[in-house]
Amino acid sequence: MKNNHTLIIGSGIVGATLALKLAQAKMPVTLIDARPARDESGWQAVLSRRDARVYALSLASINLLKDVGAWQKIALSGRKADYSQMQVWQLNGMGELLFGDSESDAPELLGSMVEPAVIEYALSQRLSEDDVSDYLTVIAGQKVVDMDWLGTEQGYRVTLEEGAVIDARLLVGADGRGSFVRQQAGIGLDTLDYQQTAICCAIQTAKPHQATARQAMLPTGTLALLPLADITDEDKANPQHWQSIVWTLPRNQALALIEEEDRVIADKLAAASNYELGAISQIESIASFPLAAQQAKSYVADNLVLIGDAAHGVHPLAGQGLNLGMLDVKALSEQLTHDYARSGGAIWGSNQTLRTYERLRRPHNSLMMHSFSALNWLFAGSLAQLRPVQQIRSEGMYRVGKMKPLMRLFAKQASGV
Numbered sequence: 001m002k003n004n005h006t007l008i009i010g011s012g013i014v015g016a017t018l019a020l021k022l023a024q025a026k027m028p029v030t031l032i033d034a035r036p037a038r039d040e041s042g043w044q045a046v047l048s049r050r051d052a053r054v055y056a057l058s059l060a061s062i063n064l065l066k067d068v069g070a071w072q073k074i075a076l077s078g079r080k081a082d083y084s085q086m087q088v089w090q091l092n093g094m095g096e097l098l099f100g101d102s103e104s105d106a107p108e109l110l111g112s113m114v115e116p117a118v119i120e121y122a123l124s125q126r127l128s129e130d131d132v133s134d135y136l137t138v139i140a141g142q143k144v145v146d147m148d149w150l151g152t153e154q155g156y157r158v159t160l161e162e163g164a165v166i167d168a169r170l171l172v173g174a175d176g177r178g179s180f181v182r183q184q185a186g187i188g189l190d191t192l193d194y195q196q197t198a199i200c201c202a203i204q205t206a207k208p209h210q211a212t213a214r215q216a217m218l219p220t221g222t223l224a225l226l227p228l229a230d231i232t233d234e235d236k237a238n239p240q241h242w243q244s245i246v247w248t249l250p251r252n253q254a255l256a257l258i259e260e261e262d263r264v265i266a267d268k269l270a271a272a273s274n275y276e277l278g279a280i281s282q283i284e285s286i287a288s289f290p291l292a293a294q295q296a297k298s299y300v301a302d303n304l305v306l307i308g309d310a311a312h313g314v315h316p317l318a319g320q321g322l323n324l325g326m327l328d329v330k331a332l333s334e335q336l337t338h339d340y341a342r343s344g345g346a347i348w349g350s351n352q353t354l355r356t357y358e359r360l361r362r363p364h365n366s367l368m369m370h371s372f373s374a375l376n377w378l379f380a381g382s383l384a385q386l387r388p389v390q391q392i393r394s395e396g397m398y399r400v401g402k403m404k405p406l407m408r409l410f411a412k413q414a415s416g417v
Contacts, residue, residue, distance in 0.1 A: 007170070025333070037141060065119070070126050084109055155170060198316060227243060312324060
């Protein structure tokens with residue numbers, strides 16, 4: 001079993017989900033988290049606050065979280081906002097796209113908005129439960145300071161900051177956009193700086209969100225209004241009025257706006273949305289982050305594989321970043337266990353296995369990354385405001401919106417299943 005050992009560096013949502021998938025398959029796995037472990041009181045302190053950020057989980061991601069036993073805990077907590085409609089529109093044109101069916105008595109679920117800490121808490125609970133604990137070791141509060149490749153048969157030797165050494169046949173980098181694993185492996189990175197910054201916050205609106213995820217395509221960038229779970233008794237008495245906002249703006253404009261008073265930001269935000277959900281009565285947790293796309297030049301090397309943000313990062317306009325990482329987990333775990341079973345337990349993390357994973361995921365992720373970049377270019381920036389581009393864009397959205405089979409196909413693609 002030692003030769004089948006897997007070491008995952010990075011225990012965010014993607015890394016922890018992969019660890020659980022492998023442990024459920026009775027494959028020994030060690031998960032390293034640079035962050036100190038939280039006790040129960042620490043988790044409750046985090047969860048007591050509303051997070052302005054949410055992940056728009058697709059049905060495929062929800063199904064994967066169900067497979068590892070985490071979604072059941074999220075559902076029990078009630079800390080999620082399901083959505084059955086997606087509305088995309090442009091304010092300076094005639095185009096609007098509406099995915100899903102709001103008129104049905106039982107509208108079909110398209111996905112769910114969940115705060116990062118809610119998912120992480122559910123996964124952390126699962127990591128210590130009896131059905132996986134025999135195969136899973138979690139090391140928290142330690143950074144990896146060195147990694148040496150010992151050859152194909154042995155894999156990697158990893159050194160932690162307190163001096164502990166771990167040998168692993170397969171090393172998985174799940175350590176985010178600035179991946180130490182990717183850098184140490186000498187894997188290059190293709191990047192695209194959008195010269196945009198996203199403002200993120202939570203808002204309480206006059207009108208309810210009605211289980212609809214909304215996105216306005218503005219000349220300055222996208223403005224997403226995403227349903228947030230109701231967490232207080234007051235929220236639940238008047239439900240569906242909290243939204244998570246991701247407002248993309250040119251960098252200088254965003255940095256100037258973030259310095260304004262909260263009330264000024266709230267008023268400008270309501271105006272930018274054309275008061276789609278009415279006035280904004282409260283605004284919380286305002287933050288900003290620069291936007292860039294990136295992709296590793298290779299997802300794999302001998303005895304090493306990258307997943308999630310360590311491998312790729314996309315524009316947030318479609319909310320697909322985490323979903324792409326979860327599809328990485330599904331593809332990698334299935335390929336690893338398939339080749340292991342096929343070889344009678346002789347092959348774990350071979351070059352052939354890892355290259356198959358890369359062929360499955362890299363073209364798809366590249367397509368998504370370039371598609372989001374093209375959409376961003378089509379709606380934001382100076383060229384996008386030329387009259388011919390506006391007319392083509394508006395007519396295209398209008399025509400697509402009239403094609404119901406095509407709209408159902410787009411909704412299915414967005415769900416990931």
